[in-house]
Amino acid sequence: MLHRAADGKRATTRAESMGSEAGRHPLPPDHAAPLRERDALGGGPSIAESPDAVGAHLSEVLGRPIRVVVRPPARRAHHGPVLEAYDPDGRAGIVKIGETEPAREAVRHESVVLRMLADRPLKVVVPPAVLHHGVWRDAEVLLLSTPPVRSRPFVRSRPSADLLDAAVAEIAALDADDGHAWHGDFTPWNVTVSADGRLLVRNWARFGTGVPYGFDALHYFFHRCLRRMRPSQAAAACLARAGRLLGMSTADARRTAAHYLITIADRHLRDGHEPFGPPSEWLNPAVDHLEFLL
Numbered sequence: 001m002l003h004r005a006a007d008g009k010r011a012t013t014r015a016e017s018m019g020s021e022a023g024r025h026p027l028p029p030d031h032a033a034p035l036r037e038r039d040a041l042g043g044g045p046s047i048a049e050s051p052d053a054v055g056a057h058l059s060e061v062l063g064r065p066i067r068v069v070v071r072p073p074a075r076r077a078h079h080g081p082v083l084e085a086y087d088p089d090g091r092a093g094i095v096k097i098g099e100t101e102p103a104r105e106a107v108r109h110e111s112v113v114l115r116m117l118a119d120r121p122l123k124v125v126v127p128p129a130v131l132h133h134g135v136w137r138d139a140e141v142l143l144l145s146t147p148p149v150r151s152r153p154f155v156r157s158r159p160s161a162d163l164l165d166a167a168v169a170e171i172a173a174l175d176a177d178d179g180h181a182w183h184g185d186f187t188p189w190n191v192t193v194s195a196d197g198r199l200l201v202r203n204w205a206r207f208g209t210g211v212p213y214g215f216d217a218l219h220y221f222f223h224r225c226l227r228r229m230r231p232s233q234a235a236a237a238c239l240a241r242a243g244r245l246l247g248m249s250t251a252d253a254r255r256t257a258a259h260y261l262i263t264i265a266d267r268h269l270r271d272g273h274e275p276f277g278p279p280s281e282w283l284n285p286a287v288d289h290l291e292f293l294l
Helices: 035-040 051-062 101-118 161-172 215-225 231-246 250-271 284-293
Strands: 010-012 067-076 080-087 090-098 130-136 139-144 180-182 191-193 199-201 208-211
Touching: 051 067, 051 080, 051 090, 051 130, 051 139, 090 101, 101 130, 101 139, 161 180, 161 191, 161 199, 161 215, 180 215, 215 231, 215 250, 231 250, 231 284, 250 284
Parallel strands: none
Antiparallel strands: 067 080, 080 090, 090 139, 130 139, 180 208, 191 199
8 A cells, every 4th residue: 555644645655665675786875965965064165176186086096197077967966976087098988976975875886786797797788897986085986988889970879679678688687586676777868879789878876676577668668758748647658558568467567667656756755856746746646546456
């Protein structure tokens, strides 16, 4: 049963009962202190505002000249700044910086996940490689590789449905002990076809285990819908298309989609922001009639 607060809005959900926090690489804390809170705690200016200093630090660590530039937007909503690093040969990688404690945890989590992936015989998915991970000025600094992508003039290489399905399956198989794994932010802007035809997948800070199969496929579809629909419509479309997306019975697919949407609402609660508005406006209308399935 979905629990409600006195005002009728959703207070808690069953996402945790689905085991979305379980496994060897559980979902990390996803909320990060906003800028005003960081400054109130005495954090001072963000390291992202001093790219020359970051470049000097990485130059010393790596033993070669590194120039760092701000990558707009310099600060991500949840996990801190992202910068671009260049050496004399060109682009050297992406720099992620965790300055608040939640952001530091997210950077550490992504580093652990990527090192784990480096030891797995992946055939479809190409994750970034960890080039450096350390602590500097009380911040976590993570330098990641940027594998080559297909580059043809005036042609945007969009992943095929078969490639996306294969990537979802390969990621899901990373958790063999407790359900399935998911990337956690498998969206059109986090995947690119690599130069060899595989799928380059970025931003693993939300990787988690112990979830039903298909969360990544639903996440990808949901965020494509959000480009042209209101959140409530996208949630309804996610439920309606779940069977076709997941290749399950209608009941199982809708149950999985409902659990996915509830998990996203719980994530927003932990993040401390509601990009889709209150769950009572976009989530409840989509899933309330499915309580008998949950």
